[in-house]
Amino acid sequence: MDHDHPVDPERVAAARAGVLPSADAGRLAGLLGMLADPARSRILFALSAAHELCVGDLALALDASEDQVSYALRMLRLAGLVTFRKEGRMVFYRLSDGFPHQLLEHCLRQLLAIAVPDGDG
Amino acid sequence: MDHDHPVDPERVAAARAGVLPSADAGRLAGLLGMLADPARSRILFALSAAHELCVGDLALALDASEDQVSYALRMLRLAGLVTFRKEGRMVFYRLSDGFPHQLLEHCLRQLLAIAVPDGDG
DNA sequence: CGTATATCCGTACTAACGTACGGTTATACG
């Protein structure tokens, strides 16, 4: 194996101290991956703005197919990011209780600002 | 098509106002997808802590294969998130100039806190 | 009780992603 010993041991130590453990990085990646889908992030923004929406209205607001919205909601539900309430034959979704509205809106909009204008970065 | 007219027009309007345009959501998803990889996010944390590292030291610090680090760096480079400098036969990487260190560290660690303890969320 | 609507579920398909491997360039050292 090449590179047996560090070139700059101090900085390697600093990096080791600042880096996330693999397990944490994996969990973080899972959450980020959940956010890294246009339909899902748009749903979160929509729910943040409207507080509560049924699936059909959500599809209308996003101009997306109900199938796509339904699948996205299924994922968000499994991830624990949204909850729902049934009323008659409709299902109303909202963000989960502990959901960090401001953090997410703030961070995602900031990240959007640094995303390259075209291409997927 | 079912659900021709909104159940709650006001909330649909609110959602429409607060939701990201599809194009923006796509760009955001691209960036989040770039962050949604354990190797890449750990590299960003490591570079944030050590300021600059060569590929071999990075692999040592992360306890990862150089192949994995090399591929992750390639992606981060293409995304414009890191830059490099050559010195002899080594290549030293650092975060790009406009990189929002605090924002990222802050947000990612916050997000890690809300990520479920086990499973990938 | 029967039909229509709102939503969910399960499956098959396609595409994108990360990994592993072999080969290549460029620098250092003798």
Place this chain on the structure above:
DNA sequence: CGTATAACCGTACGTTAGTACGGATATACG
């Protein structure tokens, strides 16, 4: 000039994730 090292590139492979479709469940309405 030849060998060894640091890092890169291109390709093939397996896995995963999102989409689309058909059918299922449950509620409303007559």
